[in-house]
Amino acid sequence: MRQRTEIRQRQKQEFNARFSAAVQILQMPVSELAEEIRATLDSNPLLEEYGTSDSQSTEIGEDLSTTASPTSNADLSQGLDYAAQIAEVQTVRKHLSQQLWTAGLSKARRTIAEAIIDSVDERGYLTESVNDIQQIVALSTTVTQQEITEVLHIVQQFGPPGIAARDLTECLLLQLEISSAPADTITNARRILLECFSELSERKMDQIGVSLEIDVSAVNAAIALIQSLNPYPGNQFGTAAEVIVPDIITRKVGNKWQVELNSLVLPKLRISSHYRNMIDGLEKDEGRTYMRKNLSNANTFLDNVNRRHETVLSVAREIVKHQHAFLEVGEAGMQPLKISEIAQSLNLHDSTVSRACSRKYIMTPRGTYELKRLFSVRIPNRFGNDESAQAIKHRIASLVEQEDTNSPLSDQQINEQLLRGGASLSRRTVAKYRAQLGIPAHNIRKRIKINQPKGEVV
Structure with a gap:
């Protein structure tokens, strides 16, 4: 009985590890995936890159550049030119990640913090809701919204002040928490942000004073303090978008929008038959065990990358199907669209769609956009045609x-x-x-x- 329990526990741990690896591959943008493939090539002798080895090899599945995209994207990607190397830039995410590793958090809380940091944009704002982050983290571990909120508050204590805020008001309030201004001025500034934000945006000083029952000089002092704060705390860092490598390329061919993966920057992988055949000739010792383990890891890695391609492509095609008007005419044609709608159409979990879109870019004739920008809140219209x-x-x-x-x-x-x-x-x-x-x-x-x-x- 004990042995059976240990086997089940070991199998569960192995499954969780494989599942976590698949999730990490899914959320990687194409530039990071290329780096991951290079690192895996260096560490696993059972994998080799097409065109770089003279050994006789056999494919596992299909070529990674076409597995998820049965049609060639040679025409779509014609003329694309990416920098061979992207200069090392201290981005806001890197800055937060460096602080995370010195924060002394438990493994579970560090996992949550990593998901939060991954959802911080270049301006320094949190782009995912607590519920969305919970769904993402839940793919690898059980977590509550309360735990997400607690870790978010920890990340918000990282520098720079105001980081990982969910909106402008919260960003400014976080900075007020560490302000050295007089206590009364800080209190008035907080009240203005929480109770009179609309009046503040229109600079209605008298109305603010009446609403909060404070004199004009106190209002002016509080507003001066607010104006000294940084509305975009992430802007002081470099941006990883110096060279944007799109995951998806789309253009109109005839009357239809064609959507394909950009595989030009990805090495083509396969299992080396030289090393695979060598396994059968090895004696049953540590060497054979080592090679078999690498073969299993190589197959798992190829499967994860293939599934990532299939998921990203299917999600992108479904998004383009909904947002073709945006591609035709621009912002005026943007349709209301939620992640849950795409998930339902493809029979996927919301968090899977969110991961598939995370930090992925789509190149269109109108420009290159982050996939998540093609989602938009629905605004009811009393004439029946809701708008985004x-x-x-x-x-x-x-x-x-x-x-x-x-x-x-x-x-x-x-x-x-x-x-x-x-x-x-x-x-x-x-x-x-x-x-x-x-x-x-x-x-x-x-x-x-x-x-x-x-x-x-x-």
Whole structure:
């Protein structure tokens, strides 16, 4: 009985290890996967690269460059030129990872922290919800949302201040926690961010003072403190996007969008028949055991990479199927789309789709985009045709671009025009979207116009 239990435990551990390896391969962008393949080639003698060995070899499965993509992408990738080496850059993720290894966390909490850091973008913001991170971590270990939140708070204590925030307000609040400003000023700044953010964006000082029952000088001091904070704590680091290598390439061929994997940067792998045949001639000793283990690891690695290709490609094709209007006309054509919708269409888990999209880029005729950018929140429309948040933002930008610069549109006026078009959203949401677009409040836009030197065009 004891022996049977030990066997089951060992089998479970082996399964968890293989599953964890498959998940890690799935989430890798093509540039990291190329590095992983090179490292595996160096460590496993049973694997070899096509075209670099004179030994007679037999493929395991199909060529990795075509396994997940039965049609060649030679035409789609024609003319692509990637830097042979990407300069070492201290990115925000690398900076956080360096702090993680000195934080003294348990293995379980370190796994959670790694998932959180992987979800931090170049600006320093967390791009995944606690629920999404829980689903990702749950692929390798059991975890609760409370545990995710606790570890998130730990990561948010890493430098720089404001890192891993879920929105601008939280980013600024985190920085206020370590501010050396007077306590009253910090308290007022916190209240402004939490209770009067919309008024702050429109610089309605008097209204803020009335709402919070503090005088104008206290309001000005608090706002000066807020303005001294960094809204994008990740921007001080380099960006890993100096050379973006897309995982997916798409273009319109006739009336259809063709979607293929970019395999140009990936070494082509196969099992070396020279070493595989050598195994049969070895005596049953440590050498044979070592070679058999490497053969098993090589097969598992090839299977994981093949499955990764298949998953990424199927997810990308499904996304393009939903977002062809965006590829045709741009932001105005962006459709509302959730990860769960793609997962349901492909009969996959939400976290699998999230991993398949994580840090993956798609090259299109309109430019190269992160796959996750092609998802967008649904905004109800009372006329029946729901819109995406991205399309709404495009409309806001268009309204501001066309406004009378002598009388800029307020958030309320923008909201009223959107409402006439059927969009169901609040003035506060309009203010948030406008701020995300980097568009100043209407009174500031008017001030810019007034203070503009004569003859200068905005």
